[in-house]
Amino acid sequence: MEYDVVIVGAGPSGLSAAIRLKQLAAEHEREVSVCVLEKGSEVGAHLLSGAVLEPRALNELIPDWKEKGAPLNTPATEDHFLYLTEKKSVKLPNPPQMNNHGNYIISLGAFGRWLAAQAEELGVEIYPGFAAAEVLYAEDGTVKGVATGDMGIGKDGQPTDAFTPGMELHAKQTIFAEGCRGSLAKGLMERFKLRDGVDPQTYGIGIKELWEIEPAKHKQGLVVHTVGWPMDAKTYGGSWMYHMENNQVSIGFVIGLDYENPHLSPFDEFQRFKLHPDVRKYLEGGRRISYGARALSEGGFQSVPKLTFPGGSLIGDTAGFLNVPKIKGNHTAMKSGMLCAEAIFDHLGDEAAGSEVTDYPDRVKSSWLWEELYHVRNIRPSFRRGLWGGIAYSALDTFVLRGKAPWTFKNHADHLQLKKASEAPKIAYPKPDGVLTFDKLSSVFISNTNHEENQPAHLTLKDPSIPIKVNLAEYDAPEQRYCPAGVYEIVREDSGANPRLQINAQNCVHCKTCDIKDPTQNINWVVPEGGGGPNYPNM
Incomplete structure (x- = not known):
């Protein structure tokens, strides 16, 4: 199938790029085909x-998004920022970046579906359930599109009765909007050396639940963020609680994937966080509706890779445009998609242009997006000094230096930060009560995660011996804990002998944490058969 532009990923950045391309085509009375x-x-x-x-x-x-019915139904009305100890909390001044006046508490899934409807009205073709599994290259090495994965391949690699071959989609330009740690983008970065000269990307894992709480406890528009307990002072992390419409509350926890203790379990830290008196008071008497997890790119300004290569571009969280101090990346993702679309539209109209849209990075650097990321570039890395050192520096950087410090702190690769298991304290997590706290498998169940079981594993090991020889021996198999879905499990014989790693790939919620945090980078995440994974209803 031939298109002018193919976009991989129907998130805020990809859909914004598609909409902007079609808007420009209509304004200039040109035909631009977008998939x-x-x-x-x-x-x-x-x-x-x-x-x-x-x-x-x-x-x-x-x-005119209001007139078009965008699902922005809950204006943020009240901001609280708390420091937690195990039993108490202290209200801290709200950092200016976290002032949410004029912002809206939303379901990103509902917002994405609305954006998709706007795109389709303009003539964009959207194909859900089709996973882009391979980048296609022309003879000269230029990206010429992508291929979707074959459907109906059995675990033995042979076609089943349900076999459907994948499609090749060719494009003049291909935009990669896969979100954090996209599998195709990872290969593109290696092939075109897009990370040369920039800091490693650093990541966090966000774990979220959606609750319906008692009406008397619900305060529509309330925004609460916390730092402190249950994290120790050296581990970057914090929570959110957003009161949406219909007595629903979005609650979650983010932990930086540069944490050092291999015994730490982000999932279990989130579960015990809900036991804090200032959290449980909202949730008691309520019910959990949904669960999910996702990695996010936290490196910001100094970790943004080269954005273009012959035949394609990177946008959104694939490129790492999250503003960490704001705890927001959707507006920046959308802006990057719009800027990329504008550059590509002009490029397609220039017959003398080459295969690389070199104007896109220039547009980013002259936009409010780049300025926004530049001014907060030192805040996330300052927390390597610990919680209080990070807060102190952030105050200095924000109020005195105003983001214009003559230095830029460095980021580091998360997988290199783990200590050996013998060097780190073990952590005793409370047993889930099934009321406020839960286990991983019951959580995965309400994420509606499903994969066709008879398909090649989408989680593979470069060296099958490393999980036991290195990860278990030196780090006590941290993949059992950093995965929030119970995918990785060390199983033994009845005698306790002969441990082996079992990969329960059907549980995978596509968070990509394993691909990021594995200490030897031995785990490789690729897309499974299209349509597999979680089915978040309102997350």
């Missing part, structure tokens, strides 16, 4: 975010 591929079973199935949306990019893209 969006989405690996989830429907648009929004894999979208997960807190989320408080800053509408700046949306105002630019679709100024």
